[in-house]
Amino acid sequence: MASLIQAIAVAEHLNFHHAAKALGTSQSSVSARIKALEDELGTPLFERNTRGVRLTEAGRYFVERVTAGVDHLENAVKSASLAASGESGRLRVGVHGLIAGSFLDRLLTRYREQYPAIALDMAEGSARDAITQLRARQLDVAFLVGTFELPDCHSRPIWTEPLVVALPSKHRLAGRVGVQWTDLAAETFLVRHGGTGPQVHDHIILRLARGWPPPAIHRFTVERGTLLSMVAQGFGITLLGAASQLSPTFGVALVPIIDEPDPVVFSAVWSPNNRGAALRNLLTLASKMRRTETTAGAE
Template sequence: MRRRKLKQDSQGSVFSALLRGRIPMVALLQTIAVAEYRSFNRAARALNTSQSSISTRVKTLEAELGILIFERHAYGVCLTDAGRHFVDRITTCLDVLDDAVKTAGLAAQGEHGCLRMGVHGLVQHSFLAELIGAYRHSYPEVNLEITENTVRDALIQLHTSQLDIAFMVGTPILSDYHSRLIWIEPLVVALPDDHSLAERECITWADISEEVFLVRNSGTGPQVLDHIFMRLGRRPGPSILHAAVERGSLLSMVGQGFGITLLGAASSLTPTHGVVFLPIADEPDPVSFSAVWPVGNVTPTVQNMLDLADELRRSGEFICPPA
Protein backbone atom coordinates (compact mmCIF):
# COMPACT_ATOMS: atom_id res chain seq x y z
CA MET A 1 0.00 0.00 0.00
CA ARG A 2 1.38 3.38 -0.98
CA ARG A 3 2.15 5.58 1.99
CA ARG A 4 0.53 8.98 2.20
CA LYS A 5 3.04 11.85 2.07
CA LEU A 6 3.14 14.21 5.02
CA LYS A 7 2.20 17.73 3.93
CA GLN A 8 2.24 21.11 5.64
CA ASP A 9 -0.14 23.93 4.80
CA SER A 10 0.89 27.57 4.76
CA GLN A 11 -0.06 28.03 8.41
CA GLY A 12 1.66 24.80 9.55
CA SER A 13 -0.05 21.86 11.30
CA VAL A 14 -0.13 20.32 14.73
CA PHE A 15 1.56 17.22 13.33
CA SER A 16 4.45 19.17 11.82
CA ALA A 17 4.70 21.18 15.03
CA LEU A 18 4.94 17.94 16.99
CA LEU A 19 7.69 16.76 14.66
CA ARG A 20 9.65 19.98 15.15
CA GLY A 21 9.13 19.86 18.90
CA ARG A 22 7.16 23.11 19.04
CA ILE A 23 4.17 21.32 20.55
CA PRO A 24 5.13 18.70 23.13
CA MET A 25 2.79 15.73 23.47
CA VAL A 26 2.38 16.51 27.17
CA ALA A 27 0.74 19.82 26.22
CA LEU A 28 -1.98 17.96 24.33
CA LEU A 29 -2.54 15.51 27.20
CA GLN A 30 -2.76 18.33 29.73
CA THR A 31 -5.18 20.25 27.51
CA ILE A 32 -7.46 17.23 27.36
CA ALA A 33 -7.28 16.93 31.16
CA VAL A 34 -8.23 20.60 31.64
CA ALA A 35 -11.17 20.11 29.26
CA GLU A 36 -12.28 17.03 31.22
CA TYR A 37 -12.00 18.57 34.69
CA ARG A 38 -12.97 22.10 33.56
CA SER A 39 -10.29 23.42 35.86
CA PHE A 40 -6.54 23.94 35.69
CA ASN A 41 -6.28 23.22 39.40
CA ARG A 42 -8.21 19.92 39.34
CA ALA A 43 -6.37 18.81 36.20
CA ALA A 44 -3.04 19.54 37.89
CA ARG A 45 -3.99 17.45 40.93
CA ALA A 46 -5.16 14.57 38.71
CA LEU A 47 -1.88 14.63 36.76
CA ASN A 48 0.25 15.19 39.87
CA THR A 49 1.83 18.35 38.51
CA SER A 50 1.63 22.07 39.14
CA GLN A 51 -1.18 24.31 37.96
CA SER A 52 1.30 26.86 36.66
CA SER A 53 3.03 24.34 34.37
CA ILE A 54 -0.29 23.28 32.84
CA SER A 55 -1.41 26.87 32.43
CA THR A 56 1.87 27.79 30.73
CA ARG A 57 1.70 24.85 28.31
CA VAL A 58 -1.92 25.54 27.40
CA LYS A 59 -1.17 29.22 26.71
CA THR A 60 1.83 28.24 24.57
CA LEU A 61 -0.38 25.77 22.66
CA GLU A 62 -3.04 28.45 22.07
CA ALA A 63 -0.37 30.80 20.77
CA GLU A 64 1.03 28.10 18.45
CA LEU A 65 -2.44 27.31 17.07
CA GLY A 66 -3.59 30.91 16.93
CA ILE A 67 -6.88 30.10 18.68
CA LEU A 68 -8.35 30.41 22.12
CA ILE A 69 -9.03 26.91 23.45
CA PHE A 70 -10.52 27.86 26.83
CA GLU A 71 -12.57 30.68 28.21
CA ARG A 72 -11.30 31.45 31.71
CA HIS A 73 -13.76 32.23 34.48
CA ALA A 74 -13.47 32.67 38.22
CA TYR A 75 -15.22 29.32 38.75
CA GLY A 76 -13.15 27.44 36.18
CA VAL A 77 -12.81 27.13 32.42
CA CYS A 78 -14.93 26.00 29.49
CA LEU A 79 -14.06 25.17 25.91
CA THR A 80 -14.59 27.65 23.13
CA ASP A 81 -16.23 26.38 19.93
CA ALA A 82 -12.79 26.15 18.30
CA GLY A 83 -11.39 24.53 21.43
CA ARG A 84 -14.14 21.92 21.54
CA HIS A 85 -13.47 21.00 17.90
CA PHE A 86 -9.72 20.80 18.58
CA VAL A 87 -10.01 18.71 21.77
CA ASP A 88 -12.50 16.29 20.17
CA ARG A 89 -10.15 15.64 17.24
CA ILE A 90 -7.02 15.39 19.36
CA THR A 91 -8.73 12.99 21.77
CA THR A 92 -9.69 10.76 18.84
CA CYS A 93 -6.16 10.89 17.43
CA LEU A 94 -4.59 10.01 20.78
CA ASP A 95 -7.01 7.09 21.19
CA VAL A 96 -5.95 5.83 17.75
CA LEU A 97 -2.29 6.27 18.67
CA ASP A 98 -2.78 4.42 21.95
CA ASP A 99 -4.52 1.56 20.12
CA ALA A 100 -1.71 1.45 17.53
CA VAL A 101 0.93 1.17 20.26
CA LYS A 102 -0.99 -1.58 22.07
CA THR A 103 -1.67 -3.48 18.84
CA ALA A 104 1.98 -3.25 17.78
CA GLY A 105 3.06 -4.64 21.13
CA LEU A 106 0.62 -7.54 20.87
CA ALA A 107 1.75 -8.25 17.30
CA ALA A 108 5.39 -8.33 18.41
CA GLN A 109 4.42 -11.00 20.96
CA GLY A 110 2.35 -12.97 18.44
CA GLU A 111 -0.88 -12.09 20.23
CA HIS A 112 -2.38 -10.06 17.40
CA GLY A 113 -2.38 -10.33 13.62
CA CYS A 114 -2.88 -13.26 11.28
CA LEU A 115 -1.53 -16.82 11.05
CA ARG A 116 -1.98 -18.60 7.70
CA MET A 117 -1.85 -22.35 8.19
CA GLY A 118 -1.86 -25.20 5.71
CA VAL A 119 -3.24 -28.55 6.90
CA HIS A 120 -3.66 -32.03 5.46
CA GLY A 121 -7.20 -32.15 6.81
CA LEU A 122 -9.02 -31.67 10.08
CA VAL A 123 -10.32 -34.65 12.02
CA GLN A 124 -12.43 -34.07 15.12
CA HIS A 125 -10.55 -34.95 18.34
CA SER A 126 -7.25 -35.29 16.46
CA PHE A 127 -4.05 -33.71 17.74
CA LEU A 128 -4.24 -31.01 15.06
CA ALA A 129 -7.85 -30.17 15.91
CA GLU A 130 -6.96 -29.97 19.61
CA LEU A 131 -3.95 -27.79 18.79
CA ILE A 132 -6.02 -25.37 16.74
CA GLY A 133 -8.62 -25.17 19.49
CA ALA A 134 -5.95 -24.47 22.12
CA TYR A 135 -4.33 -21.83 19.92
CA ARG A 136 -7.60 -19.99 19.33
CA HIS A 137 -8.27 -20.04 23.09
CA SER A 138 -4.78 -18.78 23.95
CA TYR A 139 -4.57 -16.16 21.17
CA PRO A 140 -8.11 -14.96 20.45
CA GLU A 141 -6.88 -11.77 18.74
CA VAL A 142 -5.00 -13.71 16.04
CA ASN A 143 -6.98 -14.35 12.86
CA LEU A 144 -6.34 -17.99 11.99
CA GLU A 145 -6.65 -18.74 8.25
CA ILE A 146 -6.69 -22.48 7.46
CA THR A 147 -6.14 -23.98 4.01
CA GLU A 148 -6.41 -27.70 3.26
CA ASN A 149 -3.87 -28.85 0.69
CA THR A 150 -1.41 -31.54 -0.40
CA VAL A 151 2.26 -31.45 0.59
CA ARG A 152 3.20 -30.17 -2.86
CA ASP A 153 0.66 -27.34 -2.77
CA ALA A 154 1.61 -26.44 0.81
CA LEU A 155 5.29 -26.13 -0.09
CA ILE A 156 4.46 -23.92 -3.07
CA GLN A 157 2.30 -21.69 -0.90
CA LEU A 158 5.01 -21.50 1.77
CA HIS A 159 7.56 -20.56 -0.90
CA THR A 160 5.31 -17.83 -2.30
CA SER A 161 4.51 -16.47 1.19
CA GLN A 162 0.85 -17.49 0.96
CA LEU A 163 1.25 -19.62 4.10
CA ASP A 164 3.21 -19.05 7.31
CA ILE A 165 3.28 -22.69 8.46
CA ALA A 166 2.00 -26.04 7.20
CA PHE A 167 1.28 -29.33 8.94
CA MET A 168 1.88 -32.32 6.71
CA VAL A 169 2.34 -36.08 6.75
CA GLY A 170 5.90 -37.35 7.10
CA THR A 171 9.14 -35.82 8.30
CA PRO A 172 10.41 -33.96 5.24
CA ILE A 173 14.00 -32.74 5.03
CA LEU A 174 13.90 -29.78 2.67
CA SER A 175 16.30 -27.00 1.82
CA ASP A 176 15.02 -23.52 2.66
CA TYR A 177 12.51 -24.97 5.15
CA HIS A 178 12.55 -25.90 8.81
CA SER A 179 10.56 -28.96 9.86
CA ARG A 180 9.71 -30.41 13.24
CA LEU A 181 8.00 -33.68 14.11
CA ILE A 182 4.86 -32.72 16.00
CA TRP A 183 2.90 -35.90 16.60
CA ILE A 184 2.44 -39.51 15.45
CA GLU A 185 -0.54 -41.81 15.02
CA PRO A 186 -0.88 -45.53 14.27
CA LEU A 187 -2.20 -46.36 10.82
CA VAL A 188 -5.66 -47.94 10.58
CA VAL A 189 -7.81 -49.39 7.82
CA ALA A 190 -11.40 -48.27 7.33
CA LEU A 191 -13.70 -51.08 6.12
CA PRO A 192 -17.46 -51.46 5.66
CA ASP A 193 -19.02 -52.88 8.82
CA ASP A 194 -20.35 -55.82 6.82
CA HIS A 195 -16.92 -56.70 5.40
CA SER A 196 -15.68 -60.23 6.00
CA LEU A 197 -12.73 -58.85 7.99
CA ALA A 198 -14.78 -56.42 10.08
CA GLU A 199 -15.07 -58.70 13.12
CA ARG A 200 -11.32 -59.12 13.55
CA GLU A 201 -9.34 -57.29 16.20
CA CYS A 202 -6.60 -56.48 13.68
CA ILE A 203 -5.57 -57.34 10.15
CA THR A 204 -2.39 -57.67 8.09
CA TRP A 205 -1.32 -56.21 4.79
CA ALA A 206 -1.71 -59.63 3.22
CA ASP A 207 -5.36 -59.68 4.32
CA ILE A 208 -6.16 -56.57 2.29
CA SER A 209 -3.81 -56.99 -0.66
CA GLU A 210 -6.70 -57.86 -3.02
CA GLU A 211 -8.98 -55.06 -1.85
CA VAL A 212 -9.96 -51.91 -3.75
CA PHE A 213 -8.30 -48.91 -2.04
CA LEU A 214 -10.08 -45.57 -2.08
CA VAL A 215 -7.58 -42.71 -2.31
CA ARG A 216 -8.34 -38.99 -2.22
CA ASN A 217 -6.79 -36.71 -4.80
CA SER A 218 -6.31 -33.97 -2.19
CA GLY A 219 -5.16 -33.80 1.43
CA THR A 220 -3.08 -36.82 2.42
CA GLY A 221 -4.20 -38.78 -0.66
CA PRO A 222 -0.83 -38.72 -2.48
CA GLN A 223 1.02 -39.88 0.66
CA VAL A 224 -1.54 -42.66 1.24
CA LEU A 225 -1.10 -43.85 -2.34
CA ASP A 226 2.69 -43.92 -1.99
CA HIS A 227 2.38 -45.92 1.25
CA ILE A 228 0.08 -48.50 -0.34
CA PHE A 229 2.52 -49.00 -3.21
CA MET A 230 5.43 -49.23 -0.77
CA ARG A 231 3.71 -52.02 1.19
CA LEU A 232 2.01 -53.92 -1.64
CA GLY A 233 4.11 -53.07 -4.70
CA ARG A 234 3.08 -51.46 -7.94
CA ARG A 235 3.04 -54.26 -10.56
CA PRO A 236 0.94 -56.26 -10.24
CA GLY A 237 -0.37 -53.81 -7.73
CA PRO A 238 -3.45 -53.19 -5.66
CA SER A 239 -6.63 -51.82 -7.18
CA ILE A 240 -6.84 -48.05 -6.67
CA LEU A 241 -10.00 -45.96 -6.97
CA HIS A 242 -9.22 -42.25 -6.98
CA ALA A 243 -11.87 -39.97 -5.52
CA ALA A 244 -12.00 -36.17 -5.71
CA VAL A 245 -13.85 -35.92 -2.40
CA GLU A 246 -13.23 -34.78 1.16
CA ARG A 247 -12.55 -37.15 4.04
CA GLY A 248 -16.19 -37.38 5.16
CA SER A 249 -17.39 -38.35 1.69
CA LEU A 250 -14.55 -40.86 1.37
CA LEU A 251 -15.65 -42.63 4.55
CA SER A 252 -19.23 -42.59 3.33
CA MET A 253 -18.03 -44.36 0.16
CA VAL A 254 -16.31 -46.96 2.37
CA GLY A 255 -19.55 -47.52 4.25
CA GLN A 256 -21.38 -48.01 0.94
CA GLY A 257 -18.94 -50.72 -0.15
CA PHE A 258 -16.88 -48.87 -2.78
CA GLY A 259 -13.66 -50.06 -1.15
CA ILE A 260 -11.41 -49.57 1.87
CA THR A 261 -9.03 -46.77 2.80
CA LEU A 262 -6.13 -45.93 5.12
CA LEU A 263 -6.27 -43.27 7.81
CA GLY A 264 -4.52 -42.08 10.91
CA ALA A 265 -5.93 -43.61 14.09
CA ALA A 266 -7.44 -40.30 15.20
CA SER A 267 -10.17 -40.88 12.61
CA SER A 268 -11.49 -43.79 14.68
CA LEU A 269 -12.22 -41.40 17.58
CA THR A 270 -15.25 -40.15 15.66
CA PRO A 271 -17.70 -43.00 14.91
CA THR A 272 -18.77 -43.17 11.27
CA HIS A 273 -21.98 -45.00 10.32
CA GLY A 274 -21.33 -48.22 8.44
CA VAL A 275 -17.55 -48.11 8.93
CA VAL A 276 -15.17 -49.95 11.26
CA PHE A 277 -11.52 -49.07 11.88
CA LEU A 278 -8.93 -51.80 12.39
CA PRO A 279 -5.21 -51.57 13.20
CA ILE A 280 -2.67 -53.22 10.89
CA ALA A 281 -0.69 -55.76 12.92
CA ASP A 282 2.35 -55.83 10.63
CA GLU A 283 2.55 -52.08 9.96
CA PRO A 284 5.96 -51.19 11.44
CA ASP A 285 5.72 -47.42 11.48
CA PRO A 286 3.15 -44.98 12.84
CA VAL A 287 2.08 -42.04 10.71
CA SER A 288 4.25 -38.99 11.39
CA PHE A 289 3.00 -35.43 11.13
CA SER A 290 5.36 -32.46 10.95
CA ALA A 291 5.23 -28.71 11.00
CA VAL A 292 7.08 -27.00 8.14
CA TRP A 293 7.90 -23.31 7.78
CA PRO A 294 10.35 -21.25 5.68
CA VAL A 295 13.88 -20.65 6.96
CA GLY A 296 14.17 -17.14 8.39
CA ASN A 297 10.41 -16.69 8.78
CA VAL A 298 9.75 -17.72 12.37
CA THR A 299 7.19 -15.04 13.14
CA PRO A 300 5.92 -14.65 16.71
CA THR A 301 2.60 -16.24 15.69
CA VAL A 302 4.41 -19.26 14.20
CA GLN A 303 6.65 -19.60 17.26
CA ASN A 304 3.64 -19.48 19.57
CA MET A 305 1.97 -22.24 17.55
CA LEU A 306 5.09 -24.42 17.75
CA ASP A 307 5.48 -23.81 21.49
CA LEU A 308 1.82 -24.66 22.07
CA ALA A 309 2.21 -27.90 20.07
CA ASP A 310 5.16 -28.89 22.28
CA GLU A 311 3.19 -28.05 25.42
CA LEU A 312 0.15 -30.04 24.27
CA ARG A 313 2.27 -33.06 23.41
CA ARG A 314 4.12 -32.98 26.75
CA SER A 315 0.89 -32.63 28.70
CA GLY A 316 -0.33 -36.00 27.46
CA GLU A 317 -3.85 -34.61 27.06
CA PHE A 318 -4.01 -36.03 23.55
CA ILE A 319 -3.96 -39.81 23.57
CA CYS A 320 -4.32 -41.56 20.23
CA PRO A 321 -5.94 -45.00 20.33
CA PRO A 322 -3.20 -47.64 20.19
CA ALA A 323 -2.77 -49.88 17.20
Protein backbone atom coordinates in the same frame (compact mmCIF):
# COMPACT_ATOMS: atom_id res chain seq x y z
CA MET B 1 1.71 14.34 22.28
CA ALA B 2 2.35 15.66 25.79
CA SER B 3 0.88 19.02 24.79
CA LEU B 4 -2.24 17.37 23.39
CA ILE B 5 -2.76 15.26 26.51
CA GLN B 6 -2.31 18.31 28.71
CA ALA B 7 -4.81 20.28 26.61
CA ILE B 8 -7.34 17.48 27.12
CA ALA B 9 -6.68 17.51 30.88
CA VAL B 10 -7.16 21.29 31.14
CA ALA B 11 -10.39 21.02 29.12
CA GLU B 12 -11.61 18.31 31.50
CA HIS B 13 -10.75 20.14 34.74
CA LEU B 14 -11.10 23.73 33.45
CA ASN B 15 -8.30 24.55 35.86
CA PHE B 16 -4.54 24.54 35.23
CA HIS B 17 -3.70 23.63 38.82
CA HIS B 18 -6.09 20.66 38.95
CA ALA B 19 -5.01 19.49 35.52
CA ALA B 20 -1.35 19.62 36.52
CA LYS B 21 -2.06 17.69 39.71
CA ALA B 22 -3.96 14.99 37.78
CA LEU B 23 -1.05 14.67 35.35
CA GLY B 24 1.60 14.63 38.09
CA THR B 25 3.41 17.70 36.78
CA SER B 26 3.73 21.39 37.63
CA GLN B 27 1.19 24.05 36.79
CA SER B 28 3.86 26.15 35.11
CA SER B 29 4.79 23.28 32.79
CA VAL B 30 1.16 22.82 31.76
CA SER B 31 0.68 26.56 31.22
CA ALA B 32 3.85 26.76 29.11
CA ARG B 33 2.90 23.82 26.93
CA ILE B 34 -0.64 25.09 26.34
CA LYS B 35 0.71 28.55 25.47
CA ALA B 36 3.20 27.03 23.01
CA LEU B 37 0.43 24.93 21.47
CA GLU B 38 -1.81 27.98 21.05
CA ASP B 39 1.05 29.93 19.46
CA GLU B 40 1.65 27.08 17.01
CA LEU B 41 -2.04 26.87 16.12
CA GLY B 42 -2.36 30.65 15.91
CA THR B 43 -5.50 30.80 18.04
CA PRO B 44 -6.32 30.64 21.77
CA LEU B 45 -7.83 27.41 23.01
CA PHE B 46 -8.74 28.66 26.49
CA GLU B 47 -9.98 31.89 28.01
CA ARG B 48 -8.17 32.48 31.31
CA ASN B 49 -9.72 34.22 34.30
CA THR B 50 -9.18 34.33 38.06
CA ARG B 51 -11.60 31.45 38.63
CA GLY B 52 -10.03 29.15 36.09
CA VAL B 53 -10.37 28.69 32.35
CA ARG B 54 -12.99 27.90 29.76
CA LEU B 55 -12.75 26.62 26.24
CA THR B 56 -13.00 28.97 23.31
CA GLU B 57 -15.07 27.85 20.33
CA ALA B 58 -11.85 26.88 18.54
CA GLY B 59 -10.67 25.14 21.69
CA ARG B 60 -13.87 23.09 22.01
CA TYR B 61 -13.61 21.99 18.36
CA PHE B 62 -9.91 21.17 18.74
CA VAL B 63 -10.24 19.19 21.99
CA GLU B 64 -13.15 17.09 20.69
CA ARG B 65 -11.14 15.88 17.73
CA VAL B 66 -7.87 15.52 19.61
CA THR B 67 -9.61 13.40 22.25
CA ALA B 68 -10.93 11.05 19.56
CA GLY B 69 -7.49 10.92 17.94
CA VAL B 70 -5.71 10.14 21.21
CA ASP B 71 -8.26 7.37 21.94
CA HIS B 72 -7.57 5.85 18.53
CA LEU B 73 -3.83 6.11 19.10
CA GLU B 74 -4.08 4.44 22.51
CA ASN B 75 -6.12 1.64 20.97
CA ALA B 76 -3.55 1.27 18.21
CA VAL B 77 -0.71 1.09 20.74
CA LYS B 78 -2.59 -1.51 22.81
CA SER B 79 -3.44 -3.53 19.69
CA ALA B 80 0.17 -3.46 18.54
CA SER B 81 1.32 -4.57 21.96
CA LEU B 82 -1.18 -7.44 22.05
CA ALA B 83 -0.22 -8.51 18.53
CA ALA B 84 3.47 -8.41 19.44
CA SER B 85 2.80 -10.75 22.37
CA GLY B 86 0.52 -13.02 20.35
CA GLU B 87 -2.55 -12.04 22.34
CA SER B 88 -4.50 -10.75 19.34
CA GLY B 89 -4.36 -10.82 15.57
CA ARG B 90 -4.97 -13.48 12.92
CA LEU B 91 -3.43 -16.90 12.28
CA ARG B 92 -3.94 -18.72 8.98
CA VAL B 93 -3.74 -22.51 9.43
CA GLY B 94 -3.59 -25.16 6.71
CA VAL B 95 -4.80 -28.67 7.58
CA HIS B 96 -5.10 -32.05 5.83
CA GLY B 97 -8.45 -32.50 7.58
CA LEU B 98 -9.92 -32.03 11.05
CA ILE B 99 -11.48 -34.84 13.09
CA ALA B 100 -13.35 -34.03 16.30
CA GLY B 101 -11.35 -35.22 19.31
CA SER B 102 -8.08 -35.68 17.40
CA PHE B 103 -4.80 -34.15 18.54
CA LEU B 104 -5.13 -31.29 16.07
CA ASP B 105 -8.71 -30.62 17.12
CA ARG B 106 -7.71 -30.53 20.79
CA LEU B 107 -4.71 -28.31 19.99
CA LEU B 108 -6.78 -25.72 18.14
CA THR B 109 -9.51 -25.83 20.80
CA ARG B 110 -7.02 -25.19 23.60
CA TYR B 111 -5.29 -22.47 21.59
CA ARG B 112 -8.58 -20.63 21.06
CA GLU B 113 -9.31 -20.93 24.78
CA GLN B 114 -5.95 -19.44 25.72
CA TYR B 115 -5.88 -16.79 22.97
CA PRO B 116 -9.53 -15.88 22.31
CA ALA B 117 -8.59 -12.62 20.52
CA ILE B 118 -6.70 -14.53 17.79
CA ALA B 119 -8.85 -15.12 14.71
CA LEU B 120 -8.10 -18.54 13.21
CA ASP B 121 -8.51 -18.92 9.44
CA MET B 122 -8.63 -22.57 8.32
CA ALA B 123 -7.78 -23.92 4.87
CA GLU B 124 -7.95 -27.60 3.87
CA GLY B 125 -5.91 -29.05 1.03
CA SER B 126 -3.02 -31.24 -0.04
CA ALA B 127 0.52 -30.88 1.27
CA ARG B 128 1.60 -29.45 -2.08
CA ASP B 129 -1.11 -26.78 -1.96
CA ALA B 130 -0.28 -25.89 1.63
CA ILE B 131 3.45 -25.50 0.98
CA THR B 132 2.72 -23.32 -2.06
CA GLN B 133 0.49 -21.14 0.11
CA LEU B 134 3.15 -20.96 2.83
CA ARG B 135 5.68 -19.75 0.30
CA ALA B 136 3.21 -17.17 -0.98
CA ARG B 137 2.56 -16.04 2.62
CA GLN B 138 -1.09 -17.04 2.32
CA LEU B 139 -0.73 -19.40 5.30
CA ASP B 140 1.16 -19.00 8.57
CA VAL B 141 1.47 -22.71 9.35
CA ALA B 142 0.31 -26.02 7.91
CA PHE B 143 -0.19 -29.33 9.75
CA LEU B 144 0.61 -32.08 7.25
CA VAL B 145 1.12 -35.83 7.09
CA GLY B 146 4.78 -36.87 6.99
CA THR B 147 8.13 -35.26 7.69
CA PHE B 148 9.58 -32.52 5.53
CA GLU B 149 13.07 -31.25 4.68
CA LEU B 150 12.51 -28.09 2.68
CA PRO B 151 15.26 -25.54 2.04
CA ASP B 152 12.93 -22.57 2.51
CA CYS B 153 10.61 -23.83 5.27
CA HIS B 154 10.94 -24.94 8.86
CA SER B 155 9.19 -28.13 9.96
CA ARG B 156 8.74 -30.04 13.19
CA PRO B 157 7.02 -33.39 13.94
CA ILE B 158 4.11 -32.65 16.27
CA TRP B 159 2.20 -35.88 16.87
CA THR B 160 1.88 -39.46 15.60
CA GLU B 161 -0.96 -41.92 15.04
CA PRO B 162 -1.01 -45.65 14.32
CA LEU B 163 -2.03 -46.57 10.75
CA VAL B 164 -5.36 -48.31 10.18
CA VAL B 165 -7.04 -49.68 7.08
CA ALA B 166 -10.64 -48.74 6.28
CA LEU B 167 -12.60 -51.76 5.01
CA PRO B 168 -16.24 -52.34 4.11
CA SER B 169 -17.92 -53.65 7.26
CA LYS B 170 -18.78 -56.90 5.42
CA HIS B 171 -15.21 -57.41 4.20
CA ARG B 172 -13.58 -60.75 5.02
CA LEU B 173 -10.95 -58.94 7.15
CA ALA B 174 -13.30 -56.52 8.91
CA GLY B 175 -13.71 -58.62 12.06
CA ARG B 176 -10.01 -59.10 12.72
CA VAL B 177 -8.11 -57.49 15.59
CA GLY B 178 -5.36 -56.58 13.12
CA VAL B 179 -4.16 -57.26 9.59
CA GLN B 180 -0.80 -57.45 7.87
CA TRP B 181 0.31 -55.85 4.63
CA THR B 182 0.36 -59.23 2.91
CA ASP B 183 -3.36 -59.55 3.69
CA LEU B 184 -3.97 -56.38 1.69
CA ALA B 185 -1.77 -57.05 -1.35
CA ALA B 186 -4.64 -58.13 -3.62
CA GLU B 187 -7.02 -55.38 -2.55
CA THR B 188 -8.06 -52.31 -4.56
CA PHE B 189 -6.94 -49.15 -2.80
CA LEU B 190 -8.82 -45.86 -3.03
CA VAL B 191 -6.94 -42.58 -2.55
CA ARG B 192 -7.75 -38.92 -3.05
CA HIS B 193 -6.05 -36.57 -5.47
CA GLY B 194 -6.09 -33.91 -2.74
CA GLY B 195 -5.72 -33.94 1.04
CA THR B 196 -3.48 -36.79 2.18
CA GLY B 197 -4.04 -38.73 -1.05
CA PRO B 198 -0.53 -38.33 -2.53
CA GLN B 199 1.12 -39.46 0.70
CA VAL B 200 -1.24 -42.43 1.02
CA HIS B 201 -0.51 -43.44 -2.59
CA ASP B 202 3.26 -43.33 -2.04
CA HIS B 203 2.97 -45.28 1.22
CA ILE B 204 1.01 -48.10 -0.43
CA ILE B 205 3.61 -48.34 -3.21
CA LEU B 206 6.40 -48.43 -0.62
CA ARG B 207 4.86 -51.22 1.46
CA LEU B 208 3.79 -53.42 -1.46
CA ALA B 209 6.65 -52.69 -3.86
CA ARG B 210 7.96 -56.28 -3.84
CA GLY B 211 4.66 -57.86 -4.71
CA TRP B 212 3.41 -58.86 -8.15
CA PRO B 213 1.22 -57.72 -9.71
CA PRO B 214 1.67 -54.15 -8.38
CA PRO B 215 -1.09 -52.86 -6.10
CA ALA B 216 -4.27 -51.55 -7.69
CA ILE B 217 -4.65 -47.91 -6.69
CA HIS B 218 -7.55 -45.77 -7.94
CA ARG B 219 -7.49 -42.00 -7.45
CA PHE B 220 -10.60 -39.87 -7.04
CA THR B 221 -11.19 -36.14 -6.75
CA VAL B 222 -13.48 -36.40 -3.73
CA GLU B 223 -13.57 -35.29 -0.11
CA ARG B 224 -12.67 -37.62 2.74
CA GLY B 225 -16.31 -38.33 3.64
CA THR B 226 -17.15 -39.35 0.07
CA LEU B 227 -14.10 -41.62 -0.09
CA LEU B 228 -15.22 -43.44 3.07
CA SER B 229 -18.73 -43.80 1.65
CA MET B 230 -17.15 -45.43 -1.41
CA VAL B 231 -15.32 -47.83 0.92
CA ALA B 232 -18.62 -48.69 2.61
CA GLN B 233 -20.18 -49.39 -0.81
CA GLY B 234 -17.39 -51.84 -1.68
CA PHE B 235 -15.39 -49.79 -4.20
CA GLY B 236 -12.17 -50.66 -2.34
CA ILE B 237 -10.21 -49.93 0.82
CA THR B 238 -8.10 -46.99 2.02
CA LEU B 239 -5.62 -46.01 4.72
CA LEU B 240 -6.23 -43.60 7.60
CA GLY B 241 -4.67 -42.38 10.82
CA ALA B 242 -6.09 -43.96 13.96
CA ALA B 243 -7.82 -40.68 14.92
CA SER B 244 -10.45 -41.60 12.33
CA GLN B 245 -11.75 -44.10 14.90
CA LEU B 246 -13.07 -41.07 16.80
CA SER B 247 -15.43 -40.33 13.90
CA PRO B 248 -16.82 -43.68 12.70
CA THR B 249 -18.47 -43.98 9.30
CA PHE B 250 -21.49 -46.26 8.84
CA GLY B 251 -20.55 -49.38 6.92
CA VAL B 252 -16.80 -48.94 7.44
CA ALA B 253 -14.55 -50.99 9.73
CA LEU B 254 -11.18 -49.60 10.83
CA VAL B 255 -8.57 -52.28 11.52
CA PRO B 256 -4.97 -51.70 12.71
CA ILE B 257 -2.10 -52.80 10.44
CA ILE B 258 -0.03 -54.75 12.94
CA ASP B 259 3.17 -55.04 10.88
CA GLU B 260 3.35 -51.34 10.03
CA PRO B 261 6.81 -50.46 11.40
CA ASP B 262 6.18 -46.81 12.26
CA PRO B 263 3.20 -44.66 13.21
CA VAL B 264 2.00 -41.91 10.91
CA VAL B 265 3.86 -38.66 11.61
CA PHE B 266 2.08 -35.30 11.44
CA SER B 267 4.29 -32.22 11.15
CA ALA B 268 3.95 -28.47 11.39
CA VAL B 269 5.49 -26.57 8.47
CA TRP B 270 6.02 -22.81 8.40
CA SER B 271 8.14 -20.11 6.79
CA PRO B 272 11.33 -19.09 8.62
CA ASN B 273 10.39 -15.49 7.84
CA ASN B 274 7.29 -15.80 10.00
CA ARG B 275 8.39 -14.78 13.47
CA GLY B 276 4.98 -13.77 14.76
CA ALA B 277 4.20 -14.43 18.40
CA ALA B 278 0.80 -15.95 17.53
CA LEU B 279 2.51 -18.72 15.55
CA ARG B 280 5.21 -19.16 18.19
CA ASN B 281 2.54 -19.57 20.89
CA LEU B 282 0.71 -22.22 18.82
CA LEU B 283 3.90 -24.24 18.25
CA THR B 284 4.86 -23.97 21.92
CA LEU B 285 1.43 -25.20 22.96
CA ALA B 286 1.65 -28.09 20.49
CA SER B 287 5.03 -29.18 21.89
CA LYS B 288 3.74 -28.92 25.45
CA MET B 289 0.66 -31.02 24.65
CA ARG B 290 2.77 -33.63 22.90
CA ARG B 291 5.13 -33.96 25.88
CA THR B 292 2.22 -34.17 28.30
CA GLU B 293 0.38 -36.83 26.33
CA THR B 294 3.54 -38.82 25.69
CA THR B 295 4.31 -38.84 29.42
CA ALA B 296 0.74 -39.82 30.26
CA GLY B 297 0.84 -42.64 27.68
CA ALA B 298 4.10 -43.98 29.10
CA GLU B 299 2.61 -44.12 32.55
